[in-house]
Amino acid sequence: MGKKEADIRLNKFGTVSFAATTKVNDFIDYLEKDKVAGTKCKDCGLAFFPPRADCCQCLSDNTEWFEVSGTGKLVTYSKLKFAPVGFDQDLPYAIALLDYGDYKVFGRISGEIPDDDIKIGMEMKTVANRLPNEQLNYIFQKP
Amino acid sequence: MGKVAIIGVGQSAFVRQYPGSIRELAFEGFKDAMKDAQITTKDIGASVVCSAPEYDKQRSPAGVFAEYMGLNPQPTFYVESLCSSSSTGVRLAYSLVESGLHDVVAVIGFQKMSEISSAETQERMGRGADIQWESPFGTMMPAYYAMYARAHMEKYGTTPDDLSLIRVKASTYGQLNEKAVYRKPVTSEMLSDPENRMAGPVSSPLRVGDCCANADGSSCIIVANEEKAKAFCKKPVWIMGVGAATASVNLTGRDLFTGLKAATQAADQAYKMAGITAKDVDVAEVHDCFTIAEMMAYENLGFAEPGEGKELIQSKETYKEGSIPVNVDGGLLSKGHPIGATGGSQIRTIVLQLRDEAGDIQVKDPQIGLVHNIGGVGIYGNVTVLGR
Numbered sequence: 431m432g433k434k435e436a437d438i439r440l441n442k443f444g445t446v447s448f449a450a451t452t453k454v455n456d457f458i459d460y461l462e463k464d465k466v467a468g469t470k471c472k473d474c475g476l477a478f479f480p481p482r483a484d485c486c487q488c489l490s491d492n493t494e495w496f497e498v499s500g501t502g503k504l505v506t507y508s509k510l511k512f513a514p515v516g517f518d519q520d521l522p523y524a525i526a527l528l529d530y531g532d533y534k535v536f537g538r539i540s541g542e543i544p545d546d547d548i549k550i551g552m553e554m555k556t557v558a559n560r561l562p563n564e565q566l567n568y569i570f571q572k573p
Numbered sequence: 574m575g576k577v578a579i580i581g582v583g584q585s586a587f588v589r590q591y592p593g594s595i596r597e598l599a600f601e602g603f604k605d606a607m608k609d610a611q612i613t614t615k616d617i618g619a620s621v622v623c624s625a626p627e628y629d630k631q632r633s634p635a636g637v638f639a640e641y642m643g644l645n646p647q648p649t650f651y652v653e654s655l656c657s658s659s660s661t662g663v664r665l666a667y668s669l670v671e672s673g674l675h676d677v678v679a680v681i682g683f684q685k686m687s688e689i690s691s692a693e694t695q696e697r698m699g700r701g702a703d704i705q706w707e708s709p710f711g712t713m714m715p716a717y718y719a720m721y722a723r724a725h726m727e728k729y730g731t732t733p734d735d736l737s738l739i740r741v742k743a744s745t746y747g748q749l750n751e752k753a754v755y756r757k758p759v760t761s762e763m764l765s766d767p768e769n770r771m772a773g774p775v776s777s778p779l780r781v782g783d784c785c786a787n788a789d790g791s792s793c794i795i796v797a798n799e800e801k802a803k804a805f806c807k808k809p810v811w812i813m814g815v816g817a818a819t820a821s822v823n824l825t826g827r828d829l830f831t832g833l834k835a836a837t838q839a840a841d842q843a844y845k846m847a848g849i850t851a852k853d854v855d856v857a858e859v860h861d862c863f864t865i866a867e868m869m870a871y872e873n874l875g876f877a878e879p880g881e882g883k884e885l886i887q888s889k890e891t892y893k894e895g896s897i898p899v900n901v902d903g904g905l906l907s908k909g910h911p912i913g914a915t916g917g918s919q920i921r922t923i924v925l926q927l928r929d930e931a932g933d934i935q936v937k938d939p940q941i942g943l944v945h946n947i948g949g950v951g952i953y954g955n956v957t958v959l960g961r
């Protein structure tokens with residue numbers, strides 16, 4: 431029997447990825463199609479972002495994809511002036527959390543938004559993004 | 574339920590670059606605690622070794638340390654909860670002794686952070702968060718805590734100047750602690766002067782002066798049952814309460830960003846077990862990896878109402894002479910934060926306080942002390958209540 435090729439799509443996620451294989455690797459396919467997606471448990475209805483293959487509420491692995499759409503409220507953020515190894519070329523950048531009600535999204539604020547325009551509580555949308563090194567992530571923009 | 578005591582405490586000096594290997598570093602804390610307890614290795618029934626992995630290359634350090642400390646053939650094992658590893662070790666030692674499985678257990682915490690560069694350290698610490706979904710965005714510990722600082726400032730009007738006061742207090746006592754890595758004074762002016770290194774931005778709104786110093790160090794806590802404690806020790810300090818809780822690693826799983834829920838939950842458990850309230854605590858060590866972390870600790874432990882931590886530091890109530898002295902050994906900010914050794918060092922400070930052996934930093938006649946030790950950004954909350 432031939433060896434099955436490993437599914438390492440998650441290697442594409444972020445400036446530097448730290449994991450290659452997950453059961454929710456389709457997340458990368460959605461990013462390629464300019465979509466940001468989470469999963470929802472088909473048995474109990476719980477929504478997950480980031481996506482999960484397994485539901486911790488009812489132990490089901492019967493999940494479906496949903497697209498992160500509309501806007502979320504900026505919960506909090508911080509702008510980094512010093513970066514961990516591998517992220518120097520991205521500086522400065524801001525990490526942040528958006529609250530969509532049923533779920534939250536952790537990511538980066540678009541570098542095009544001036545510091546003075548960033549306010550806790552503001553509405554922002556989550557947008558798929560291609561990084562200069564051809565990796566994929568998503569960023570928060572003004573709606 | 575039998576009583577459980579701490580009969581020996583020790584730590585190495587916390588230094589920028591320890592000139593030896595991890596086993597030699599760990600031996601320093603161990604030797605200090607053994608001399609303090611005045612026991613021999615034959616008296617120790619088991620050892621627990623605590624650190625956060627991937628700073629040095631040794632896998633399974635427990636076996637190596639047991640050999641080097643002369644603790645073969647007694648059982649040994651490794652526990653880890655990031656920056657609260659040695660508090661978790663003491664919690665485990667408590668249960669091993671209380672269950673009757675062992676009479677005396679040594680908890681050895683260590684970290685040699687200088688084996689890697691500062692930027693690599695940030696990367697390692699960042700990987701204590703969610704590597705699958707958060708680390709690819711370039712996260713690091715100061716940035717996560719900065720998100721809490723931002724939310725605290727937004728909700729309660731806390732200012733960078735309030736945070737500076739916590740750094741100033743830490744340096745006041747760091748100067749008195751000969752085992753501290755940072756022994757220079759820090760003033761509020763330094764933190765507000767854009768030309769000063771202390772005011773340099775790290776991750777907004779946190780500045781260089783808001784962050785603790787990396788360090789190499791080791792600590793050791795020797796835990797014993799009541800019978801052995803009374804036989805070996807003139808001034809046993811009793812473990813009155815141990816609390817521990819966890820929170821979602823990924824920030825998307827949390828709903829509070831002005832405090833650490835796992836800290837509050839751990840404190841509630843420890844207070845209940847000890848039969849006390851926050852008002853009964855006479856001296857405390859809290860996990861001030863960043864100035865905002867100490868501010869939130871005041872509120873999460875019940876020393877101040879949510880949002881009122883700033884008044885506590887403004888009025889100097891957490892100084893040695895205040896109503897609730899906090900981190901009068903310099904805290905992580907000045908003493909340094911060798912991850913796996915930190916909890917043990919905090920416990921050592923409180924034990925010395927309760928024995929009236931704390932020297933220059935001795936608080937007047939404390940009966941009950943508390944240790945708050947957090948792993949990651951509030952992932953692991955540990956609170957230990959100690960009494961005379």
Ligand SMILES: [Zn+2]
Binds near residue numbers: 471472473476486488
């Ligand atoms: Zn479910």
